[in-house]
Amino acid sequence: MKPPRQAAALRDIRSLMRPHLVTAEPYEGVEPPEVLAQQAGIPEERLVKLNGNENPYGPSPxxxxxxxxxxxxxxxxxxxxxxxxxxxxxxxxxxxxxxxxxxxxxxxxxxxxxxxxxxxxxxxxxxxxxxxxxxxxxxxxxxxxxxxxxxxxxxxxxxxxxxxxxxxxxxxxxxxxxxxxxxxxxxxxxxxxxxxxxxxxxxxxxxxxxxxxxxxxxxxxxxxxxxxxxxxxxxxxxxxxxxxxxxxxxxxxxxxxxxxxxxxxxxxxxxxxxxDRDLLMSRVKAIVQARDQLREELARIPGVATFPSTANFLLCRMPHGKGRWVYQELARRGIFVRDFNTPLLQDCFRTSVGLPEENQALVKGLESIFEQGG
Ligand SMILES: Cc1ncc(COP(=O)(O)O)c(C=O)c1O
Structure with missing residues (x-):
C-alpha cells in the first residue's frame, strides 16, 4: 500500500505545495512584441510598444x-x-x-x-x-x-x-x-x-x-x-x-x-x-524632453488628464468610466500602454515615453478615439 502522502500527491500534486503559493497570483509582466502584434493582428514593425517603461533607443551600439x-x-x-x-x-x-x-x-x-x-x-x-x-x-x-x-x-x-x-x-x-x-x-x-x-x-x-x-x-x-x-x-x-x-x-x-x-x-x-555614458545620457535627455512635449500634447486632448512625471513615463487619466475602453481602442490600433484601472488609479493608464514617432502615434490614436466616441 502506498503511504498516504504519496497517494495524495498522485491525486493532486498541489497538496504538496506550500498552501499560500497554490493560489499566488503571478506578477503581470509585459507581453513580448510578437504576442502583442498577434493580439492586434498587425505586423511587428507596426507595433507601438509603450507598456514596459523600456528605453526606445535600445542599448549603446x-x-x-x-x-x-x-x-x-x-x-x-x-x-x-x-x-x-x-x-x-x-x-x-x-x-x-x-x-x-x-x-x-x-x-x-x-x-x-x-x-x-x-x-x-x-x-x-x-x-x-x-x-x-x-x-x-x-x-x-x-x-x-x-x-x-x-x-x-x-x-x-x-x-x-x-x-x-x-x-x-x-x-x-x-x-x-x-x-x-x-x-x-x-x-x-x-x-x-x-x-x-x-x-x-x-x-x-x-x-x-x-x-x-x-x-x-x-x-x-x-x-x-x-x-x-x-x-x-x-x-x-x-x-x-x-x-x-x-x-x-x-x-x-x-x-x-x-x-x-x-x-x-x-x-x-x-x-x-x-x-558610452555620454551617448546614453544624451538619449536620456532626449527622452526627458520628449516626455514634457508629450505631456503638453496629451493635455490638449479634451478628457485626457496627465500627472507630472520625473521619469521616462507618464500616468494618464481618461474620463470617468472610459479607461478600459480607451486602452482597448489603443490596443486595437497596435498601441500598447499599461492599463491600471485599479481602485486607486481608476481609468488610468501609464505610457512609456517612446521615439518621437511612437509618441505621435499615441497622440493621434487618442485624438481619433475621442473624436469617434469620447
Ligand atoms: C520602480 C521600479 N523598480 C524596479 C524595476 C525593475 O527593474 P529591473 O529591470 O532592474 O528588474 C522597475 C521596472 O519597471 C521599476 O519601475
Whole structure:
C-alpha cells in the first residue's frame, strides 16, 4: 500500500505545495512584441510598444560589439562580482563593498526581503506603486502592510509610522514612483530612516531625475538604494540591477544570493554601457524632453488628464468610466500602454515615453478615439 502522502500527491500534486503559493497570483509582466502584434493582428514593425517603461533607443551600439568580442561565456561569472561591483561603485560614486548586483533590481527586492523579513512579519507597501514589492512580499509569506499614498501620490507618513510601530521590518519607496512619476524628498526619507526599519529607496529611474538619497547611505545602515541598467542604459533584456548599502548588508546579500546570479553577458554590457555614458545620457535627455512635449500634447486632448512625471513615463487619466475602453481602442490600433484601472488609479493608464514617432502615434490614436466616441 502506498503511504498516504504519496497517494495524495498522485491525486493532486498541489497538496504538496506550500498552501499560500497554490493560489499566488503571478506578477503581470509585459507581453513580448510578437504576442502583442498577434493580439492586434498587425505586423511587428507596426507595433507601438509603450507598456514596459523600456528605453526606445535600445542599448549603446558598443554593447553588441563588446558581446560579440567576449570570449569567456563558457566560464561561470565571479560569485563575488568583483569587477562588476568595482565598475558599478565607480559609476555610483561609492565603494565596492557597498554594492551588490542582481539579475535586475527585481532580484535585489527579493533578496532584501529574504534577508530581513520572515514569514508573517510585516512589510510596508505604499500603493499605487511598483507591484513587484507586493508580489515578493506575498511569495515570502510575509504580511503586506498597506500605507496608500495621498491624492497627489505623496507618502502617508502617519500610516508608515503606525506600521513601523506595529513591528513592520521594511518599507519600499520607489522614487520616482512607478506608475505615478513623482519623487519622495530627501527630508521625507530622513524621517523614515528615523523609524528604525529598513528603508529601501528604489531609484530605478534615477538618471531621468538626478535626484538621489545615495549620499545618505554611509550614515544610515538601514538605508538601501536600488538602481538598474534597464531604463537609462536600455538593458532591460539583459537584467542588471544593483543596490548601494551598508557593507554588512552587502556582505550578507552576497552570502545568500545564488552564486552566479548575474550572467557574463550582462557584465560585458554594463562595461560597454559605462564606456558610452555620454551617448546614453544624451538619449536620456532626449527622452526627458520628449516626455514634457508629450505631456503638453496629451493635455490638449479634451478628457485626457496627465500627472507630472520625473521619469521616462507618464500616468494618464481618461474620463470617468472610459479607461478600459480607451486602452482597448489603443490596443486595437497596435498601441500598447499599461492599463491600471485599479481602485486607486481608476481609468488610468501609464505610457512609456517612446521615439518621437511612437509618441505621435499615441497622440493621434487618442485624438481619433475621442473624436469617434469620447
Ligand atoms: C520602480 C521600479 N523598480 C524596479 C524595476 C525593475 O527593474 P529591473 O529591470 O532592474 O528588474 C522597475 C521596472 O519597471 C521599476 O519601475
Amino acid at each position: 558598443k554593447v553588441a560589439a563588446a558581446l560579440g568580442r567576449y570570449r569567456r561565456y563558457h566560464l561561470y561569472p565571479d560569485p563575488q562580482q568583483r569587477h562588476l561591483r568595482q565598475m558599478l561603485a565607480e559609476y555610483a560614486g561609492t565603494s565596492p563593498d557597498r554594492v551588490v548586483a542582481g539579475a535586475g533590481s527585481d532580484e535585489l527586492i527579493d533578496l532584501l526581503l529574504r534577508l530581513f523579513v520572515g514569514p508573517g512579519e510585516g512589510v510596508i507597501d505604499c500603493p499605487p506603486t511598483f507591484a513587484m514589492y507586493a508580489t515578493f512580499i506575498h511569495l515570502l509569506g510575509a504580511r503586506l502592510v498597506l500605507a496608500p499614498r495621498d491624492e497627489a501620490f505623496g507618502l502617508d507618513l502617519r500610516g508608515i509610522e503606525e506600521g513601523a510601530r506595529r513591528g513592520a521590518k521594511l518599507v519600499f519607496v520607489a522614487s520616482p514612483n512607478n506608475p505615478t512619476g513623482n519623487t519622495t524628498s530627501e527630508g521625507t526619507v530622513r524621517r523614515l530612516l528615523e523609524l528604525g526599519l529598513v528603508v529601501v529607496v528604489d531609484e530605478a529611474y534615477f538618471e531621468f531625475t538626478n535626484q538621489t538619497v545615495a549620499p545618505l547611505v554611509p550614515h544610515h545602515a538601514n538605508l538601501v538604494v536600488l538602481r538598474t541598467f534597464s531604463k537609462w542604459a536600455g538593458l532591460a533584456g539583459l537584467r542588471l540591477g544593483y543596490g548601494i548599502m551598508d557593507p554588512t548588508v552587502a556582505e550578507r546579500l552576497l552570502a545568500i544570493k545564488a552564486p552566479y546570479n548575474v550572467n557574463l553577458a550582462a557584465e560585458v554590457a554594463v562595461e560597454a554601457s559605462l564606456e
